[in-house]
Amino acid sequence: MNKQAIWFIVNPISGGKNAHQTIVKLIDNQLDKKIYQPVVRYTEYAGHATKIAAEGVENGVEIIVAIGGDGTVNEVGKALIHTKTSLGIIPTGSGNGLARELGIPMKAADAIASLNTPITKIIDVCKVNDIPFFCTAGVGFDAHCAEVFSRKKGRGMLNYVKVGFNEFWKYKPLRCVFAAENYEVFSVTFGNASQFGNNAYITPTAKIDDGLIDCTIVHQPSAFQAMDLISKLFNGNILSSNLTENYQGTKFKLSCEDNFLIHYDGEPMRLSTNELTISILEKCLKVMI
Numbered sequence: 001m002n003k004q005a006i007w008f009i010v011n012p013i014s015g016g017k018n019a020h021q022t023i024v025k026l027i028d029n030q031l032d033k034k035i036y037q038p039v040v041r042y043t044e045y046a047g048h049a050t051k052i053a054a055e056g057v058e059n060g061v062e063i064i065v066a067i068g069g070d071g072t073v074n075e076v077g078k079a080l081i082h083t084k085t086s087l088g089i090i091p092t093g094s095g096n097g098l099a100r101e102l103g104i105p106m107k108a109a110d111a112i113a114s115l116n117t118p119i120t121k122i123i124d125v126c127k128v129n130d131i132p133f134f135c136t137a138g139v140g141f142d143a144h145c146a147e148v149f150s151r152k153k154g155r156g157m158l159n160y161v162k163v164g165f166n167e168f169w170k171y172k173p174l175r176c177v178f179a180a181e182n183y184e185v186f187s188v189t190f191g192n193a194s195q196f197g198n199n200a201y202i203t204p205t206a207k208i209d210d211g212l213i214d215c216t217i218v219h220q221p222s223a224f225q226a227m228d229l230i231s232k233l234f235n236g237n238i239l240s241s242n243l244t245e246n247y248q249g250t251k252f253k254l255s256c257e258d259n260f261l262i263h264y265d266g267e268p269m270r271l272s273t274n275e276l277t278i279s280i281l282e283k284c285l286k287v288m289i
């Protein structure tokens with residue numbers, strides 16, 4: 001039997017000290033070499049994973065596994081859209097939204113074991129302007145926090161919560177135009193998947209292969225209301241709050257006065273436009289589950 005070429009793209013800065021070395025050892029010991037011919041590649045800078053993955057596609061590699069958080073998964077995944085190469089994930093981030101959504105185990109050993117009994121699925125990918133995202137993208141408070149967080153040294157959920165808490169008191173609602181109506185919002189999130197990561201279900205009715213984009217608008221909460229929203233976010237019932245609005249569609253447009261600060265799969269980016277179009281590419285990415 002011909003062995004399948006499988007590349008592992010490792011983000012060495014994700015998952016804390018030496019996490020990646022342990023995972024590479026596990027791959028060496030536990031990946032079924034009767035079916036796979038593995039190659040391990042390391043990223044050297046932000047954006048490098050996309051280049052490596054594109055090289056893999058060109059070389060006809062069947063499976064490319066991102067070892068990192070949602071940022072790395074996004075960088076690898078975007079090179080695999082509309083190709084025959086499948087995306088695998090060994091999650092080492094703090095959110096791991098796409099891995100959770102696909103039911104990929106959080107423990108590296110279990111994620112490797114699931115690669116040994118390969119099952120693939122085809123999912124949708126959404127785009128904010130020309131930027132692909134796999135879980136969520138949005139504007140407002142979440143994008144602001146993603147930007148502040150990206151400038152901090154500390155990683156992980158606890159540091160993210162600290163940023164959220166500190167920024168909440170200073171945050172001013174975002175004025176924008178959505179569906180030809182003026183809004184002042186806390187956040188607007190578009191979901192291909194149901195969660196930001198960490199089982200925080202911001203677009204709880206989103207399904208990753210239904211051809212639809214879900215949109216959740218959150219209106220500015222008081223501190224007391226914010227506590228309730230956070231609990232609903234993690235319980236999967238944020239839409240029961242009267243501070244939220246929810247829409248489904250295949251295209252959304254959003255504009256505001258200044259150039260948008262967005263996040264896509266948790267990565268912040270200041271755009272040079274004040275107009276956003278959110279669109280969907282149906283069933284365009286093969287993933288390993």
Ligand SMILES: Nc1ncnc2c1ncn2[C@@H]1O[C@H](COP(=O)(O)OP(=O)(O)OP(=O)(O)O)[C@@H](O)[C@H]1O
Pocket residue numbers: 011012013014015043044045046047048068069070071072073075092093094095096155156266267
């Ligand atoms: N070798 C590298 N050196 C510096 N930055 C890198 C390198 N490889 C990847 N990156 C960048 O690291 C950032 C964070 O990656 P990723 O989201 O995968 O991990 P994480 O921060 O551990 O995850 P999470 O955000 O869920 O905590 C991404 O913006 C990615 O571009």
